[in-house]
Amino acid sequence: MEVLSLQILLLLFFLSLYFYLYAFSSKKKPASKGFKAYPIVGALPEFVRNRHRFLEWTTEILSHCPANTAVFHRPGKVHGIITASPLNVEHILKTNFENYPKGDRFINLLEDFLGRGIFNSDGELWRVQRKTASYEFNTKSLRNFVMDNVEVEISTRLVPVLAKASKTKQVLDLQDILERFAFDNICKVAFNVDPDCLGGDGTSGGEFMRAFEDSATLSSGRFMCIYPIFWKINKYFNVGTEKRLRESIKIVHEFADEMIRSRMEQKTKNNDEDLLSRFIGKEENSTEFLRDIVISFILAGRDTTSSALSWFFWLMSVNPDVERKILKELETIRSSNGKNLGDTYSFEELRDMQYLQAAISETMRLYPPVPVDTKACKSDDVLPDGTFVGKNWFVTYQTYAMGRMESIWGKNCREFVPERWLENGIYRQESPFKFPVFNAGPRMCLGKDMAYIQMKSIAASVIERFEIAVQNKEQCPEHLLSLTLRMKGGLQVKVSIEVNCTGSLSLVRRTH
Numbered sequence: 001m002e003v004l005s006l007q008i009l010l011l012l013f014f015l016s017l018y019f020y021l022y023a024f025s026s027k028k029k030p031a032s033k034g035f036k037a038y039p040i041v042g043a044l045p046e047f048v049r050n051r052h053r054f055l056e057w058t059t060e061i062l063s064h065c066p067a068n069t070a071v072f073h074r075p076g077k078v079h080g081i082i083t084a085s086p087l088n089v090e091h092i093l094k095t096n097f098e099n100y101p102k103g104d105r106f107i108n109l110l111e112d113f114l115g116r117g118i119f120n121s122d123g124e125l126w127r128v129q130r131k132t133a134s135y136e137f138n139t140k141s142l143r144n145f146v147m148d149n150v151e152v153e154i155s156t157r158l159v160p161v162l163a164k165a166s167k168t169k170q171v172l173d174l175q176d177i178l179e180r181f182a183f184d185n186i187c188k189v190a191f192n193v194d195p196d197c198l199g200g201d202g203t204s205g206g207e208f209m210r211a212f213e214d215s216a217t218l219s220s221g222r223f224m225c226i227y228p229i230f231w232k233i234n235k236y237f238n239v240g241t242e243k244r245l246r247e248s249i250k251i252v253h254e255f256a257d258e259m260i261r262s263r264m265e266q267k268t269k270n271n272d273e274d275l276l277s278r279f280i281g282k283e284e285n286s287t288e289f290l291r292d293i294v295i296s297f298i299l300a301g302r303d304t305t306s307s308a309l310s311w312f313f314w315l316m317s318v319n320p321d322v323e324r325k326i327l328k329e330l331e332t333i334r335s336s337n338g339k340n341l342g343d344t345y346s347f348e349e350l351r352d353m354q355y356l357q358a359a360i361s362e363t364m365r366l367y368p369p370v371p372v373d374t375k376a377c378k379s380d381d382v383l384p385d386g387t388f389v390g391k392n393w394f395v396t397y398q399t400y401a402m403g404r405m406e407s408i409w410g411k412n413c414r415e416f417v418p419e420r421w422l423e424n425g426i427y428r429q430e431s432p433f434k435f436p437v438f439n440a441g442p443r444m445c446l447g448k449d450m451a452y453i454q455m456k457s458i459a460a461s462v463i464e465r466f467e468i469a470v471q472n473k474e475q476c477p478e479h480l481l482s483l484t485l486r487m488k489g490g491l492q493v494k495v496s497i498e499v500n501c502t503g504s505l506s507l508v509r510r511t512h
């Protein structure tokens, strides 16, 4: 017995020594090539140590790998790769699209929140939703409807809320305001329902907003769980974060159910065609499925543009020269079209805002609203850079890291330079594989054009009317890794009125 204990002690001693030497020797290497994989436990210790800074950690790793691609070993059968290579991204999202579905693992993690909505489905279920939604998104009437809605939301809700805050000198969470704006907008555009979340003092619908945020953050927290069994046990016993998740999802579901019920009633009264009515019109769609569709579109429409604009306003506060150039561009557009400050911009005028478009794209290059996207590999494959990917491995492309790769954007990749998007002053599209902020290939974002209309309208109306003083602007806001890249604690700002919409005295000061 004593001999056995001694043997176990010796074994433990040598194992500890081995891990210590292994870790120590790899610390001395100047740059890590890929994830450090320990015997038996794989990359898990590193993952545990760095998961609170997952995006930065993986960016560091990928930037040191020759093809910006790293293999991730986990104990048991889970292996995967993380890539920031445009060639690999093209292969995964387009060339070999059928081999890289979302997969069961991903779908199970998000199913309680998103059900089998468009973001969380594969195969025929995805195809049907994509087809129906594409039809709706391709119409010119949608573009006009978006333009009208955005204009009304800006002039009757956003501007009054900011103007009021400027009078009271109150500190505002701009991220929250932008989320409310985007939420009202997507509900009107997609479901023909106005929740008026930004109406009044801009705080209505607070319970739903909180529940939606918690549902997204806690669901994405499951991705960071070392073993899925952990969250599954918590879910089974309804404890911890899983208890909170269940409560939040219940609130979100009730809201969506109520919206569908009221839309179904309306349907009998008028025959307005919107996205939801296209789905309601199909008898085979159950109310649960309609709910999944509603929640997915709220997520798509609410959390993406608001994330991009929050980072945009913070970047403006630390890059006043860029803001001045945008103001100058707006002034030129107004004067050549005989417009006053405060007048609404037409679709053509928004299209002419080339520098603003560049500044918004540059924001999303550094702070992509959807920072990571994961697929599953259906059968063994080899990526264009020679990396082997096994069946059932996860395959993640890291958009956040891609915006910070010297190999893609050059030496100044970490600097905020809108000019990199311009050729002779005209905005130049980038390859979606180099800049997969809106995804690429058959699952490319359907709301890209709508998103730019909304973001440009808001950015232009706000910066030409108000001075936005971001609190503690020198410190880069911390991000919260949810399904989208939100700012932890929001974006606290003080607003002051820059111009009174009839004159441009202050504007002259700011543009020179």
Ligand code: HEM
Residues within 6 Å of the ligand: 118, 119, 130, 133, 186, 297, 300, 301, 302, 304, 305, 308, 368, 369, 370, 373, 436, 437, 438, 439, 442, 443, 444, 445, 446, 447, 448, 450, 451
């Ligand atoms: C800055 C704004 C936006 C960004 C960066 C963005 C980005 C993305 C990304 C990365 C995906 C792929 C997600 C995945 O596969 O899991 C996606 C898909 C999608 N987006 Fe957007 N999006 C934006 C705005 C919008 C808006 C306003 C809508 C309108 C409702 C929208 C509708 C969709 C839809 C329906 C899909 C699903 C496409 C599919 O799976 O077939 N997006 N978007």
